[in-house]
Amino acid sequence: MKFIKFTKKGIYCIPGRFYLDPWYPVDHAIISHGHADHARWGNKKYFCHHHSKAILQHRIGGDILIESMGYNETRTINQVKVSFHPAGHIIGSAQIRLEYQGEVVVFTGDYKTQADFITEPFEPVKCHTFITESTFGLPIYHWKTEQQLQEQLHHWVLQNQTNNKTSVFIGYSLGKSQRIISLVDGLDTIYVHRAIHNINQAITSSRIHLPKTTLLTSDLYKKDIRE
Template sequence: MDKLLQFTKTGIYCPQGKFYIDPWQPVDYAVITHGHSDHARYGSKHYLCHTFTRPVLEYRLGTDNDFETMHYGETRYINGVRVSLHPAGHIVGSAQVRLEYKGCVAVVSGDYKTENDGISGVFEPLKCHAFVTESTFGLPIYNWLSQEEIFDKIKQWILFNQQYNKTSIFVAYSLGKAQRIMKGLEGVADIFVHSAVANMNKAIERAGIELPAYKILHEVEDRQQMQNQVVIVTSALLGTNVIKRIPNGATAICSGWMQVRGSRRWQAVDAGFAVSDHADWGGLLQSVKATEAETVYVTHGFQSTFAKYLNEQGIQAYEVATQYGNEEVDETVNKTEDN
């Protein structure tokens, strides 16, 4: 079974199919789980991804690449290996990669979350012999509020700000988190976004996904229009003129790291909301158990703790070193834009 997946210095490799999944070095054939920069990298000769992910890859990697797409549940044979993509629930277009060869099944989950956020699709548990799981929030302290509960808290904060004529500024990753916040706050206030978010919005809209109405920050001549409304920017803009010039702003970070007491104070912002596009501790455990996998490979995050716990529960688990990381840390934009 282990021979269906190999963990190499280039990435996760399927020797029978002669392809890699989310490689971190250029390869001949790359199967991509989703469009975040730590999973989709430039330089490969051929890319296979979900239909919704292609416009994001075209924006990030260039339109002159060789892209091939699949829908969820569609099957393709690559050198005799049966390959299909299934919802991961992480962001729009995110997919788990299911591999089947001579009766053996392996699933590479990429990044995933288990609660339906209304825009990213619903995570689909898949039975398999081997399962590759992330562990970004693989500690018991990370247990998210429900989608409804966390957005109720966010809406209450917006209403509080509006009582004092304040603009509610949300710091969120441009791909995934920003669109989720837009969807959750649709109809609550007018939405303004930084150009980095707008660029991702346009890519997602090209995939046929409808997003709530929004205005682009640098296209607004009278910034007083933003007062009492909602503005979404990226973390790279904290402390820059982009935020400072928003009228009477109150700033909140939306990230799973806000679950830990003191994170908001460390970031010197007004509020923090534990909104994550990754599974929490309970979601990770639930997902692993649902696969009924004989072997589990734990990648980026708290892999040591999570793998140890799985072994204590009688599930054979191994830590795997990868170059995947926290996409929120990897966010980069031109800080001088819109200032």
């Protein structure tokens, strides 16, 4: 791995002169996805997948300099070929493939190998060096399929409806929320917190379709109390 270096600011591509998901401000940052522990404030220039662009603008600030490209496109930066490949983690999440003088490095960022209903599925990419962040990769973790999860959620929501109870889901505003929304779509009106509403707006501004949701406001609370 002669062209990648681990530094205090993060993973650095020596010939490319850019960092991957840097921890501290740098001149040129290539960002795997919009979560705050990967897309940080203060970089001079950002480069990410098209679908992460509006998310970064929303979370970091509208006036930052961001360039973007799609999956499986290639851009050469200082003789390093850079391409993005689906990571299956959240909307816009990308593995970053770097090729320099015939050597290939893949940096995954966060990734999920099991498909869901809303994220571009994970794509395995051949490489010489694989830089992975694997929080739940141990064999002790077993995951249900998205279909099994959906069945469970539907069963619970329908049971609550029968008992005249409201179903409440709590999930992180970027990623889990859109996944939950996709799983319960069609069962009833979906109300969302403003943090989720704002992220949804950023996502749909990239021409991605999300199920219909309604912003939960204090007016709705008052209306409920009166009724």
